[in-house]
Amino acid sequence: MEVNKEFEIQQKSQGQKMRYRNFPMVPRVVYGNGSFCQLGDILMPQRKNSDAPCVFLVDDVFEGTSFVGRIPVIFSDQIIFISADEEPKTDQVDALVAKIKQDFSELPSGIIGIGGGTLLDLAKAVAIMLTNKGNASEYQGWDLVQRPSVYHVGIPTISGTGAEVSRTTVLLGPEKKLGINSDFTVFDQVILDPELTRGVEKEQWFFTGMDCYIHCIESLNGTYLNAFSQSYGEKALELCKEVYLKDLPASIAREKLMMASWHGGMSIAYSQVGVAHAMSYGLSYLLGVKHGVGNCLVFQHLAEFYPEGVALFQQMIEKHAIDLPQGVCKNLSDSDFETMISVSLGMEPLWENALGKDWYNKINPEKLRTIYEKI
Ligand code: NAD
Numbered sequence: 621m622e623v624n625k626e627f628e629i630q631q632k633s634q635g636q637k638m639r640y641r642n643f644p645m646v647p648r649v650v651y652g653n654g655s656f657c658q659l660g661d662i663l664m665p666q667r668k669n670s671d672a673p674c675v676f677l678v679d680d681v682f683e684g685t686s687f688v689g690r691i692p693v694i695f696s697d698q699i700i701f702i703s704a705d706e707e708p709k710t711d712q713v714d715a716l717v718a719k720i721k722q723d724f725s726e727l728p729s730g731i732i733g734i735g736g737g738t739l740l741d742l743a744k745a746v747a748i749m750l751t752n753k754g755n756a757s758e759y760q761g762w763d764l765v766q767r768p769s770v771y772h773v774g775i776p777t778i779s780g781t782g783a784e785v786s787r788t789t790v791l792l793g794p795e796k797k798l799g800i801n802s803d804f805t806v807f808d809q810v811i812l813d814p815e816l817t818r819g820v821e822k823e824q825w826f827f828t829g830m831d832c833y834i835h836c837i838e839s840l841n842g843t844y845l846n847a848f849s850q851s852y853g854e855k856a857l858e859l860c861k862e863v864y865l866k867d868l869p870a871s872i873a874r875e876k877l878m879m880a881s882w883h884g885g886m887s888i889a890y891s892q893v894g895v896a897h898a899m900s901y902g903l904s905y906l907l908g909v910k911h912g913v914g915n916c917l918v919f920q921h922l923a924e925f926y927p928e929g930v931a932l933f934q935q936m937i938e939k940h941a942i943d944l945p946q947g948v949c950k951n952l953s954d955s956d957f958e959t960m961i962s963v964s965l966g967m968e969p970l971w972e973n974a975l976g977k978d979w980y981n982k983i984n985p986e987k988l989r990t991i992y993e994k995i
């Protein structure tokens with residue numbers, strides 16, 4: 621009796637102090653090989669009328685392939701092919717929104733993103749900006765979006781980023797690379813069809829998959845970790861190890877990596893990423909290095925922070941004979957290093973997750989410069 625009471629009091633006082641995040645999850649998801657075929661049926665009840673189209677934003681790697689014939693286009697629906705060579709930008713989002721508003725008299729019934737993290741993030745951002753005033757860069761940050769977005773669907777064709785499940789869309793703006801983090805960012809529907817990842821080239825498969833692996837390591841070793849994040853992070857890590865260290869049949873590996881990506885994304889929803897991501901943002905901001913590659917470039921030098929994670933990463937690099945780019949920071953000026961360091965140190969929640977509340981006593985610009993110089 622006494623113990624129960626004490627527990628109750630403790631709970632109450634904790635309840636008053638703690639504010640737990642209340643975040644949305646993707647409400648509907650279909651998983652399975654060939655499940656892309658269900659897209660037409662899924663969209664039908666969402667269609668408002670024949671003047672309110674579905675707009676499909678599709679990675680241009682699929683342009684001219686038979687896959688395009690499988691996209692369920694009817695009425696005035698539009699397919700827009702977009703290159704994923706560069707990471708998404710706020711002005712690119714603004715231009716797409718302007719085009720869609722110009723082409724149609726009504727708001728679209730749905731925006732469907734088909735591709736990797738680049739296309740998924742573009743689809744999320746376009747869906748938000750169709751119903752919110754101003755420019756996309758005004759919404760980079762946390763919970764700045766006021767109005768619900770247009771119905772939007774995410775269909776990954778490469779696995780790893782977790783963008784299919786996250787509440788952010790990472791955009792390069794005029795001043796910063798930062799996500800539009802909001803409850804309205806999350807997809808209304810996701811289709812997970814592992815078959816769609818069939819054509820991914822080996823190096824890209826490795827880099828995007830390592831994004832997931834690094835999400836797990838950073839989440840599981842972070843100070844923000846709780847049982848919720850841990851349960852997803854551990855599962856994702858187990859799947860990544862199977863995919864990258866065992867010799868699985870290709871179809872099984874595709875299926876497992878798709879689920880690793882999902883769980884990795886869920887793991888960071890309640891926690892954060894860490895040192896590799898903070899430093900990778902600097903590389904990407906200054907040099908346009910792509911997210912997956914940037915993470916690997918940094919992570920290889922982070923044994924001090926993530927000893928076991930880096931050791932396993934080296935095994936994976938060797939097993940798949942991946943050559944990481946060398947000398948990326950070789951010819952940079954002092955001011956270049958300063959830019960990267962300041963972008964990186966600006967990612968406070970990432971450092972706090974990695975090193976604790978007094979993170980600024982544990983890391984300094986010189987230390988970051990030493991790591992960047994090795995890349
Ligand atoms: P990506 O979308 O940039 O695509 C990488 C390459 O793979 C491209 O050349 C693309 O054409 C190709 N590709 C994709 N699917 C293919 C297929 N089935 N067959 C052949 N080629 C294919 O890659 P990514 O690594 O998935 O995404 C990176 C982006 O994701 C970055 O912009 C990053 O900022 C973002 N990101 C977002 C989140 C989030 O939560 N929103 C999380 C992590 C990363």
Ligand code: ZN
Nearest residue numbers: 781831835897
């Ligand atoms: Zn990432």
